[in-house]
Amino acid sequence: MSELTLTVNGQATRVAGAATLQELLGQLGLDARAVVVELNQRIVRRPELAATPLQDGDAVELVHFVGGG
Amino acid sequence: MSELSGTETVLDQPLVLGGRAFRSRLFVGTGKYRSNAEMTAAIDASGAECVTVAVRRVDLDRRHEEGILHHLDPARHFLLANTAGCYSADEAVRYARLGREAGFNDFVKLEVIGDRETLLPDVAGLLVAAQILVQEGFSVLAYTNDDLITALRLEDAGCAAVMPLASPIGSGLGLLNPYSIRTIKARLSVPVIVDAGVGTASDACLVMEQGVDGILMNTAIAEAEDPVAMATAMRQATEAGRLAFLAGRMPRRETAVPSSPTRGMLT
Numbered sequence: 001m002s003e004l005t006l007t008v009n010g011q012a013t014r015v016a017g018a019a020t021l022q023e024l025l026g027q028l029g030l031d032a033r034a035v036v037v038e039l040n041q042r043i044v045r046r047p048e049l050a051a052t053p054l055q056d057g058d059a060v061e062l063v064h065f066v067g068g069g
Numbered sequence: 070m071s072e073l074s075g076t077e078t079v080l081d082q083p084l085v086l087g088g089r090a091f092r093s094r095l096f097v098g099t100g101k102y103r104s105n106a107e108m109t110a111a112i113d114a115s116g117a118e119c120v121t122v123a124v125r126r127v128d129l130d131r132r133h134e135e136g137i138l139h140h141l142d143p144a145r146h147f148l149l150a151n152t153a154g155c156y157s158a159d160e161a162v163r164y165a166r167l168g169r170e171a172g173f174n175d176f177v178k179l180e181v182i183g184d185r186e187t188l189l190p191d192v193a194g195l196l197v198a199a200q201i202l203v204q205e206g207f208s209v210l211a212y213t214n215d216d217l218i219t220a221l222r223l224e225d226a227g228c229a230a231v232m233p234l235a236s237p238i239g240s241g242l243g244l245l246n247p248y249s250i251r252t253i254k255a256r257l258s259v260p261v262i263v264d265a266g267v268g269t270a271s272d273a274c275l276v277m278e279q280g281v282d283g284i285l286m287n288t289a290i291a292e293a294e295d296p297v298a299m300a301t302a303m304r305q306a307t308e309a310g311r312l313a314f315l316a317g318r319m320p321r322r323e324t325a326v327p328s329s330p331t332r333g334m335l336t
Binding site for chain 1 (some may be wrong): 098099100101108121122123124125126127128136137138148151153163166167168169170172238239245265283286287288290
């Protein structure tokens with residue numbers, strides 16, 4: 001499988017062996033139920049993660065709730 | 070037990086926001102606590118049903134750290150996502166959408182900040198963001214200045230509540246302009262919740278005595294030396310202020326009026 005260069009949470013990240021967002025979350029050790037995923041500024045819902053392919057240059061944001069006022 | 074002990078529940082009604090009823094008029098934030106255990110104990114002591122949370126990037130270097138949802142039960146607490154830290158309408162809309170996806174409801178506490186030093190709102194950006202989010206079906210609770218005209222425009226935009234500040238976020242300066250808060254409350258039909266600036270219980274009481282529908286705070290509890298004790302004080306102060314407002318205070322007079330009979334004195 002080819003290597004991709006993504007921007008994940010603002011950091012340039014080389015990824016090998018992950019072709020979809022679901023696989024990327026798996027590689028990062030993240031539970032899809034605990035994060036919200038944005039791909040190129042568009043939210044990708046949980047059921048669509050496995051069917052959403054990654055492409056070189058994609059910008060991925062992984063967010064969750066933290067304490068705030 | 071006095072038969073008046075249930076007065077509070079008899080007199081007061083639940084606060085309805087975006088079609089949802091809240092018994093507690095105190096809303097609390099979840100930021101700045103020294104530990105998650107202290108945060109949950111303080112929230113319990115506050116009696117708040119609605120708690121605010123922020124949307125942030127997962128820290129990929131500490132990815133096994135638990136998110137705040139490990140410590141807050143969405144079945145017990147209504148999670149209100151905020152757009153804190155956003156400096157434009159576009160950014161706030163983006164955060165609101167992420168919060169809706171992460172959360173369990175269509176509510177958003179909308180903040181569009183205009184200045185890093187004072188954290189005062191950018192009311193032009195706020196109105197733009199509010200219009201977009203209302204169109205998208207959000208129940209928008211808009212954090213704003215204590216400015217009547219902006220409050221009226223936010224109501225016109227379809228906001229579920231308007232949330233003027235008591236004083237700047239995190240300042241603890243208390244209610245700086247009771248007149249403008251009363252004016253906003255008098256003119257709006259949607260609920261008015263004072264958000265930000267209270268420092269201690271008397272501030273919360275004074276806010277509620279203005280007749281507003283609720284109060285939202287974070288730092289006053291989280292930064293107290295004993296947050297659980299302060300959360301308890303804030304619950305009591307919010308209830309006391311609300312009840313005093315409903316009770317209707319006596320008129321202010323420039324002269325004294327004796328409390329004991331003037332007749333029947335010895336001659």
